[in-house]
Amino acid sequence: MARRPVSETPVEELGAGEAKRQHRRLGLEIAEHDRRYYQDDAPTITDAEYDALRLRYEALEKRFPELASAETLTSTVGAAPSEKFAKRRHAVPMLSLGKAYTDDEVVEFVARVRRFLRIPDEAPLAFTAEPKVDGLSLSLRYQNGELVAATTRGDGTEGEDVTPNARTVSDIPHRLLADDPPDHFEVRGEIYLTHADFALINERQIAAGKPPIANPRNGAAGSLRQLDPKVTASRPLRFFAYAWGEVSIMPANTQNGMVAALAALGFKTNPLTRLCRSTDEMLEQYRLIESERATLGYDIDGVVYKVDDLSLQERLGAVSREPRWALAHKFSAEKATTVVEAIEIQVGRTGSLTPVAKLTPVTVGGVVVQNATLHNEEEITRKDVRVGDTVTIQRAGDVIPQVLGAILDKRPPGSEPYRFPETCPACGSSAVRELNPRTGRVDAVRRCTGGLVCPAQAVERLKHFVSRNAFDIEGLGEQRIDEFYRDSLVTRPGDIFTLAERDGRSLTRLENREGWGRQSAQNLFAAIEARRRIGLDRFIFALGIRHVGETNARLLARHFGTFEALREVGIRAASGDAEASAELTAIGGVGEVVAEALVDFFREMHNEGMLDELLAQVAPQPLEAVSATSPVAGKTVVFTGSMERITREEAKAMAERLGAKVAGSVSAKTDIVVAGPGAGSKLKKAAELGLQVVDEDGWFELAGGQNA
Ligand code: AMP
Numbered sequence: 056m057a058r059r060p061v062s063e064t065p066v067e068e069l070g071a072g073e074a075k076r077q078h079r080r081l082g083l084e085i086a087e088h089d090r091r092y093y094q095d096d097a098p099t100i101t102d103a104e105y106d107a108l109r110l111r112y113e114a115l116e117k118r119f120p121e122l123a124s125a126e127t128l129t130s131t132v133g134a135a136p137s138e139k140f141a142k143r144r145h146a147v148p149m150l151s152l153g154k155a156y157t158d159d160e161v162v163e164f165v166a167r168v169r170r171f172l173r174i175p176d177e178a179p180l181a182f183t184a185e186p187k188v189d190g191l192s193l194s195l196r197y198q199n200g201e202l203v204a205a206t207t208r209g210d211g212t213e214g215e216d217v218t219p220n221a222r223t224v225s226d227i228p229h230r231l232l233a234d235d236p237p238d239h240f241e242v243r244g245e246i247y248l249t250h251a252d253f254a255l256i257n258e259r260q261i262a263a264g265k266p267p268i269a270n271p272r273n274g275a276a277g278s279l280r281q282l283d284p285k286v287t288a289s290r291p292l293r294f295f296a297y298a299w300g301e302v303s304i305m306p307a308n309t310q311n312g313m314v315a316a317l318a319a320l321g322f323k324t325n326p327l328t329r330l331c332r333s334t335d336e337m338l339e340q341y342r343l344i345e346s347e348r349a350t351l352g353y354d355i356d357g358v359v360y361k362v363d364d365l366s367l368q369e370r371l372g373a374v375s376r377e378p379r380w381a382l383a384h385k386f387s388a389e390k391a392t393t394v395v396e397a398i399e400i401q402v403g404r405t406g407s408l409t410p411v412a413k414l415t416p417v418t419v420g421g422v423v424v425q426n427a428t429l430h431n432e433e434e435i436t437r438k439d440v441r442v443g444d445t446v447t448i449q450r451a452g453d454v455i456p457q458v459l460g461a462i463l464d465k466r467p468p469g470s471e472p473y474r475f476p477e478t479c480p481a482c483g484s485s486a487v488r489e490l491n492p493r494t495g496r497v498d499a500v501r502r503c504t505g506g507l508v509c510p511a512q513a514v515e516r517l518k519h520f521v522s523r524n525a526f527d528i529e530g531l532g533e534q535r536i537d538e539f540y541r542d543s544l545v546t547r548p549g550d551i552f553t554l555a556e557r558d559g560r561s562l563t564r565l566e567n568r569e570g571w572g573r574q575s576a577q578n579l580f581a582a583i584e585a586r587r588r589i590g591l592d593r594f595i596f597a598l599g600i601r602h603v604g605e606t607n608a609r610l611l612a613r614h615f616g617t618f619e620a621l622r623e624v625g626i627r628a629a630s631g632d633a634e635a636s637a638e639l640t641a642i643g644g645v646g647e648v649v650a651e652a653l654v655d656f657f658r659e660m661h662n663e664g665m666l667d668e669l670l671a672q673v674a675p676q677p678l679e680a681v682s683a684t685s686p687v688a689g690k691t692v693v694f695t696g697s698m699e700r701i702t703r704e705e706a707k708a709m710a711e712r713l714g715a716k717v718a719g720s721v722s723a724k725t726d727i728v729v730a731g732p733g734a735g736s737k738l739k740k741a742a743e744l745g746l747q748v749v750d751e752d753g754w755f756e757l758a759g760g761q762n763a
Contacts, residue, residue, distance in 0.1 A: 064733040066114045078122045081112045101420040102388045140215035146301035149208040151376045152383040164382045181363040183310045184340040185328035189354040190247030190275045200236025223288035232321035241300030248275045249353045252291045296322035310363045349393040354418045357385035393417040402481045402511030406503040410435045419450040427456040432475045433499035443467045479503035481511030525597035529582040549668030555580040594675035601652040618675045625657035688714030690726035696734030729754045
């Protein structure tokens with residue numbers, strides 16, 4: 056399913072019709088993600104993205120109660136059990152938890168509980184606070200002290216019977232530690248994997264040629280739900296007990312007392328569980344647990360508060376799928392704290408030196424993070440991040456995780472500020488911070504001056520050359536480039552295209568190398584062959600000229616039509632021809648900085664040599680004439696609101712392909728505004744300016760079926 060952004064229009068501004076449509080769409084989307092998460096153990100979105108969908112869904116139901124029917128998602132938990140395992144009903148349902156993201160919401164939760172129970176503010180009311188372990192919950196049934204059944208949460212009412220698998224988990228006792236065991240007693244808790252065990256499992260996966268598992272929670276779920284218990288036994292799963300289901304006796308009358316009783320019966324309980332007598336104490340425990348998060352060695356995603364007095368829990372009961380007496384105070388899914396073990400310098404394709412923090416592994420937004428960028432010399436100096444520091448890191452979407460800053464309270468004594476190297480770690484050339492003549496400021500980035508002699512730059516250029524939006528050669532990823540460069544098989548782009556021919560003459564054939572075989576070598580040669588003809592825009596982008604990203608490459612391709620034409624003007628400009636320089640600067644959207652970078656590129660003799668070699672092997676293809684004939688060619692288009700048939704990204708790319716210019720804001724220069732559901736101020740402005748406004752279907756009509 057394509058990922059669409061949740062509509063940005065506030066729910067309060069929606070009409071009933073639009074709300075109904077969004078509710079239905081979100082419902083389907085959430086159900087699909089539930090299936091992926093609970094049944095396939097293979098989610099495709101992050102928890103934060105999922106929570107955003109869910110929050111919007113719930114907000115819609117709150118504002119338009121008629122949308123909520125008995126079967127809506129908000130009254131079910133998780134997904135129906137999968138078909139692989141026998142099903143078992145829970146005698147007492149396994150509920151979900153209400154969520155809070157801010158301190159204010161916690162204060163409001165406590166106030167709500169007090170109001171419900173008519174307990175005045177000054178009267179005592181205690182809560183437990185404990186980590187919300189990020190695994191999967193499991194219910195264990197003991198009959199006369201013997202483990203007889205283990206059932207997953209499933210949809211909360213009915214789960215999967217995983218008894219033989221649960222028996223292989225060493226934290227799960229086969230017999231309760233009790234002289235006089237209760238008739239029946241259900242213990243509930245969380246199955247999870249430690250980071251260390253997760254890393255081991257992934258090592259084994261990779262060694263066996265299988266794809267690595269995204270995060271410890273998926274690893275735990277996948278390990279528990281193996282059809283063959285022997286496989287489960289080989290995975291070192293762990294279990295924390297924190298709740299109970301159907302029981303014939305109650306050993307305590309408080310939450311805290313029950314957790315102690317579970318420990319006495321032989322279960323591991325979480326040592327960070329604490330009894331709190333005020334909201335302040337609850338929040339204090341939240342912060343403590345958050346600050347310990349990096350060093351626990353397993354994933355947690357928040358703190359759970361529970362009313363301590365069980366008779367009060369009973370009075371509070373549950374509403375739809377959530378108990379009124381508990382709350383999950385979640386950590387920001389995209390942020391985490393961890394420790395900087397080392398700082399390494401990476402050399403980019405243009406010689407930029409990027410400091411990278413090597414971290415104690417931590418899960419952020421569903422993936423395990425071990426490296427995070429510290430951007431450049433200016434940033435690392437400004438943030439004063441040091442080796443040994445506990446830091447907050449953030450991950451947003453697919454971008455490289457970044458270090459936000461150090462937690463100074465946790466800085467080890469005697470630590471020293473990081474000293475940025477003044478020479479390139481790859482080639483030893485001096486590394487400098489250039490002065491920008493236009494701004495008069497020193498560049499934030501330090502760069503290696505080694506140019507061609509720097510192996511790190513050469514490798515990065517090759518990686519860029521074969522990357523997805525450039526030559527995109529299947530089977531030639533970053534690791535292979537490293538390998539080929541190290542063994543001098545490929546040191547310049549043109550070498551890629553002579554690889555097969557040289558291989559035929561070589562004594563050490565590719566297919567005989569470790570990790571290769573006849574088929575994989577043949578596949579690679581075929582993939583390379585297929586790229587001898589390539590679009591001119593991709594070709595220009597692949598060269599990795601500074602400041603020439605995809606957009607500029609496309610503008611240049613469109614302007615010059617052939618590579619020869621660009622090269623000719625570039626060389627003339629490089630040799631001081633003012634007219635040629637002026638032509639480069641005058642290309643709409645290109646500008647001076649890019650023109651200068653082109654001149655620099657064509658001035659370098661070694662680039663000329665590289666291009667000659669490359670052009671003897673590949674033929675860049677002029678852009679198709681499609682853009683000239685399109686009715687939107689040359690028009691400025693603004694997209695606003697959400698789109699149904701394609702993503703906004705795709706729509707933008709399509710417009711550019713057809714020769715339109717895509718702008719971010721509406722002005723008198725705008726020609727067409729494409730407005731989807733949820734369009735707000737931009738649509739209003741378009742109406743004020745009397746611009747042409749079309750909906751998504753209108754856009755496809757205008758584009759004239761040229762979207763292929
Ligand atoms: P959710 O699935 O996000 O609605 O949250 C409920 C789930 O949190 C439960 O089913 C458990 O799997 C999990 N959980 C983890 N730690 C705890 C805890 N200490 N107390 C209650 N639930 C927990």
